[in-house]
Amino acid sequence: MPQSSASLPRRRPSTQPATDYDVVIIGAGSAGLSAALTLGRCLRRVLVCDGGTPRNAPSPGVQSFFTRDGIQPAELLRIGLEQLRPYTTVEVRPARVTELTPGPGYFELQAEGESGRTFGITARKVLLATGVEDELPPVPGMRDLWGRGVLHCPYCHGWEVRGQALAVYGRGKIVTGMALLVSRWATDVVVCTDGPGHLSDNARRRLRQQKIRLNEEPISHLEGKPNGELRYIVFENGEKLARHAVFVHPHQHQRAGFAEQLGCQLTSKGAIRVNKHAQTTVPGLYAAGDITPGPQKALLAAAEGTQAAIAIHETLTREECPK
Known part of the structure; x- marks a missing residue:
């Protein structure tokens, strides 16, 4: 034994x-x-x-x-x-x-x-x-929807939200790279920079090339569903952008x-x-x-x-x- x-x-x-x-x-x-x-x-x-x-x-x-x-x-x-x-x-x-x-x-x-x-x-x-x-951006609703409507990794969550209307939050090089990556899972992707995005001309060109839209309006809050999924990104000007999820690189x-x-x-x-x-x-x-x-x-x-x-x-x- x-x-x-x-x-x-x-x-x-x-x-x-x-x-x-x-x-x-x-x-x-x-x-x-x-x-x-x-x-x-x-x-x-x-x-x-x-x-x-x-x-x-x-x-x-x-x-x-x-x-x-x-x-x-x-x-x-x-x-x-x-x-x-x-x-x-x-x-x-x-x-x-x-x-x-x-x-x-x-x-x-x-x-x-x-x-x-x-x-x-x-x-x-x-x-x-x-x-x-994770240090999430100070956008009301971001923490409440973390893990379901607010996501950090397309390799972890991309399959689950494939083909849906998606957003990517951030500015500069980081948001550009994330958006190009996320566009492999969905064709309807919007970059939301929550104010000036500080994107280079080349970054803007690459986003346009992949048909990724850019919205630089300041964000008021995120509006979610009872199950924790995202419903709308609400901007300070009152406009609402319907999205299934938003990716962020905190x-x-x-x-x-x-x-x-x-x-x-x-x-x-x-x-x-x-x-x-x-x-x-x-x-x-x-x-x-x-x-x-x-x-x-x-x-x-x-x-x-x-x-x-x-x-x-x-x-x-x-x-x-x-x-």
């Missing part, structure tokens, strides 16, 4: 600090749970700190996730947590990490549980999988400030720079998911979590098996 994980020998070099866990994962979305699964299969002592609602919670479904296309976000995470149960070295707690401090060869963390009770833990490595927050910020506090190198857009092993510029601190540069999709976040877990396990193994 195979040995249980609890009965397997554990050897720790005398130079290696004793810690509560091998790895603490901050964040229990696709990246965090995927990393936990891989590390659990490596018999690593892991704590996953689940800080709450994920970014994609308002969305009706997670699209393009292999074998799970269209699954509800909460159901995807439920399955992920359920499949961690056989791995007894992995613990998941509803907890919000409030402090993260690097020590000599380990990290100290302070966290707050559901009851408000705080507790301290130590870990040899930490994986940040905390995700990002600014983002890190949901947690640990990377910046610890001096991790960030990109100009605020993403955490990592090397090919998901390692940040702070030794022992890794990052995966939407907080790193590149496309943002649940499937890609899960893949990054697995990649980070493999790198962490191999680093821990090298430390445990010195030359």
Whole structure:
């Protein structure tokens, strides 16, 4: 019979600090749970700190996730947590990490549980999988319709709104690129810049070439349907533009400030720079998911979590098996 994980020998070099866990994962979305699964299969002592609602919670479904296309976000995470149960070295707690401090060869963390009770833990490595927050434009109705009538990613939602009357919100190069992309899913696309669009002559020419209309009137608000879909974009001059959905590319910020506090190198857009092993510029601190540069999709976040877990396990193994 195979040995249980609890009965397997554990050897720790005398130079290696004793810690509560091998790895603490901050964040229990696709990246965090995927990393936990891989590390659990490596018999690593892991704590996953689940800080709450994920970014994609308002969305009706997670699209393009292999074998799970269209699954509800909460159901995807439920399955992920359920499949961690056989791995007894992995613990998941509803907890919000409030402090993260690097020590000599380990990290100290302070966290707050559901009851408000705080507790301290130590870990040899930490994986940040905390995700990002979207900074939606201050247009009334934008937040209320987020995830159904207001969309951020045509790869995630383009199929569901294909052939419908669509809008793209924004200005400059970003709105031009998004509009050209969205026009692959629909022929009736209007760019709404909410005031002067600051578009170059070339950008305007490209939009005209694809028969994408441009409206630079200031927007008053968005009017939605009871199911969260968009009905009208209402302009300050009183005009209404009937649209099924509007795409927007919002600014983002890190949901947690640990990377910046610890001096991790960030990109100009605020993403955490990592090397090919998901390692940040702070030794022992890794990052995966939407907080790193590149496309943002649940499937890609899960893949990054697995990649980070493999790198962490191999680093821990090298430390445990010195030359």
